Amino acid sequence: MRTLRLIGLGWLFQFKQMSRSSFDSFLAILWPIFFGTVAFFMFQQGGDPDALIYAGLGAAVMGIWTATSMAAGTSLQRERWLGTLELLVAAPQHFSLIILPVGLATSTIGVYCMVATILWGRLVFGIELTIEQPLLFALAIPATLLSVGALGFLIAVAFARYRHAWALGSMSEYPVWLICGFLVPLTLLPDWVRPISWLLAPTWGMNAIRDAATGAAPLADIAMCLLLGAAYVVIGVLVTDRVLHAARARASLSLT
Amino acid sequence: MAVVEALDLHRTYRTSTGTLRRKWKNVEAVRGVSFEIQEGELFGLLGPNGAGKTTTIKMLITLLIPTKGTARVLGHDVVRDAREVRKNIGYVFGGERGVYERLSGYDNLRYFAELYGVPPKEIRPRIESLLQLVGLKGREQERTEGYSRGMKQRLHIARGLLHDPPVVFLDEPTIGLDPVGARELRATIASLADAGKTILLTTHYMFEADALCDRIAVINRGEIVAEGTPADLKRGVAEGTVVEVEVFGIPEQTVERVRELSGVVAVSVEEREQAQALIVQTQADVELTQSILGQLDGANVGRISRREPTLEDAYVSLVSAEE
Numbered sequence: 001m002r003t004l005r006l007i008g009l010g011w012l013f014q015f016k017q018m019s020r021s022s023f024d025s026f027l028a029i030l031w032p033i034f035f036g037t038v039a040f041f042m043f044q045q046g047g048d049p050d051a052l053i054y055a056g057l058g059a060a061v062m063g064i065w066t067a068t069s070m071a072a073g074t075s076l077q078r079e080r081w082l083g084t085l086e087l088l089v090a091a092p093q094h095f096s097l098i099i100l101p102v103g104l105a106t107s108t109i110g111v112y113c114m115v116a117t118i119l120w121g122r123l124v125f126g127i128e129l130t131i132e133q134p135l136l137f138a139l140a141i142p143a144t145l146l147s148v149g150a151l152g153f154l155i156a157v158a159f160a161r162y163r164h165a166w167a168l169g170s171m172s173e174y175p176v177w178l179i180c181g182f183l184v185p186l187t188l189l190p191d192w193v194r195p196i197s198w199l200l201a202p203t204w205g206m207n208a209i210r211d212a213a214t215g216a217a218p219l220a221d222i223a224m225c226l227l228l229g230a231a232y233v234v235i236g237v238l239v240t241d242r243v244l245h246a247a248r249a250r251a252s253l254s255l256t
Numbered sequence: 257m258a259v260v261e262a263l264d265l266h267r268t269y270r271t272s273t274g275t276l277r278r279k280w281k282n283v284e285a286v287r288g289v290s291f292e293i294q295e296g297e298l299f300g301l302l303g304p305n306g307a308g309k310t311t312t313i314k315m316l317i318t319l320l321i322p323t324k325g326t327a328r329v330l331g332h333d334v335v336r337d338a339r340e341v342r343k344n345i346g347y348v349f350g351g352e353r354g355v356y357e358r359l360s361g362y363d364n365l366r367y368f369a370e371l372y373g374v375p376p377k378e379i380r381p382r383i384e385s386l387l388q389l390v391g392l393k394g395r396e397q398e399r400t401e402g403y404s405r406g407m408k409q410r411l412h413i414a415r416g417l418l419h420d421p422p423v424v425f426l427d428e429p430t431i432g433l434d435p436v437g438a439r440e441l442r443a444t445i446a447s448l449a450d451a452g453k454t455i456l457l458t459t460h461y462m463f464e465a466d467a468l469c470d471r472i473a474v475i476n477r478g479e480i481v482a483e484g485t486p487a488d489l490k491r492g493v494a495e496g497t498v499v500e501v502e503v504f505g506i507p508e509q510t511v512e513r514v515r516e517l518s519g520v521v522a523v524s525v526e527e528r529e530q531a532q533a534l535i536v537q538t539q540a541d542v543e544l545t546q547s548i549l550g551q552l553d554g555a556n557v558g559r560i561s562r563r564e565p566t567l568e569d570a571y572v573s574l575v576s577a578e579e
Contacts, residue, residue, distance in 0.1 A: 006370055013359070013367045020358040083353025086319050087415075091371035092342040098371060248321045251269055254314075 063113025147229025
């Protein structure tokens with residue numbers, strides 16, 4: 001109970017802090033408009049209305065991922081700049097319980113990106129998004145958010161040790177768009193890429209959202225998405241102590 | 257049993273220079289520091305910038321792992337039982353960093369109360385009483401980005417005391433504060449000591465250490481060079497005399513010449529608005545005023561005075577002896 005309370009309040013606090021950044025807010029407004037516009041123009045050329053819905057949903061999840069990968073990367077760097085990272089490490093709670101809400105807060109910001117992309121598609125490009133299975137769609141979205149947030153947490157743990165690791169977060173943004181099938185089906189990618197895609201929760205989250213929207217069966221994808229999310233959390237918790245020990249040994253916590 | 261024990265603590269940093277051809281170098285920041293702090297004691301760690309004060313404190317609060325040696329807080333090893341140590345300590349550092357600027361002072365305290373495991377029912381009354389203690393009542397709902405340096409510092413103190421820790425580490429808490437703010441903060445620190453907290457205070461303000469600390473260790477270049485009560489340390493230089501000469505623009509070579517005079521224990525220069533004060537500690541049985549003035553040929557000399565040594569002179573003497 002205490003753990004859940006800590007995660008819940010940590011999420012609220014981090015979300016409040018992130019949403020008060022004018023720079024981050026500006027990006028959060030810009031991303032969905034930019035992603036949506038590019039995707040809709042690309043797929044409009046094909047003249048297939050189904051492809052536009054495919055692109056619309058893909059662009060929406062792109063927003064979630066971009067918000068998470070960028071913010072998870074920079075959030076701990078920001079803690080360093082603020083001088084609060086050492087205070088978080090010096091707190092008696094397990095560091096993973098302090099950082100997990102950071103990942104969840106970043107993916108929550110992605111919800112706005114998702115809604116804004118869908119609205120942009122509807123208002124500017126006239127794409128009517130009909131959801132065949134609203135309940136499963138409603139289940140697929142939080143499953144995707146949670147698992148993407150867990151992936152953000154895993155990325156963030158690394159930042160406690162490596163102060164330049166924020167660049168990795170930014171670097172992972174575009175490859176994941178492709179590898180997880182946000183804009184193009186995985187079947188078009190080389191075979192060797194697929195095992196990497198399967199290890200990434202956004203792949204399953206994306207499938208689940210599309211399947212729920214088009215009336216296919218999304219439950220297996222939702223389960224896989226949640227399973228991978230849980231695995232990220234377990235790995236993150238297990239490596240946290242080792243990462244922190246290395247950071248304390250190398251004195252990298254206070255470096256900016 | 258001592259509340260805080262440092263036994264032969266060492267800490268080496270590895271730094272590099274250059275970009276393509278990196279040259280690595282080991283810097284020994286702390287070299288065999290040992291001391292003990294008893295329950296309820298206010299212990300001062302004094303030293304110049306770069307002496308190893310913050311590195312020592314960071315090893316004690318589990319943020320750095322010692323390269324060699326051990327340390328215990330309330331019997332818990334700072335490396336092996338880091339979590340137990342963290343439950344029992346509060347950490348406050350000086351300066352403006354360490355607060356979430358986009359959030360209110362109350363939100364900052366609320367978040368850290370959760371991280372420090374304060375029972376939910378106690379959080380609100382604890383924050384209220386700490387806001388009263390540090391004089392931030394009425395300003396707690398404002399974003400901290402609008403706080404003055406002193407207000408941020410007082411917020412730090414409140415944060416460090418949220419979980420009512422028995423041991424408090426204060427790392428240069430009054431640095432950069434205006435005189436009134438610093439005096440108020442010193443009063444708060446004194447009240448913590450009166451409340452029975454065990455406190456380790458690092459500072460390079462002598463009068464602060466003199467006024468607050470039960471015992472002091474002087475650290476220089478990573479080593480403890482003296483330890484005792486403020487009176488003990490002053491006694492170490494009580495035999496001597498201090499000559500203060502006001503000068504207007506004194507070159508470093510002149511200071512070196514004064515330092516080399518026979519009977520001189522230590523020399524320091526203090527900036528005082530347009531002038532400098534050349535402070536020369538001499539042995540008790542020598543009269544060096546004329547010799548000192550003789551070395552200042554060409555310099556514009558103002559007021560000259562002789563006085564008894566203070567704790568600051570003891571400190572300068574200790575630190576200079578190591579150079």
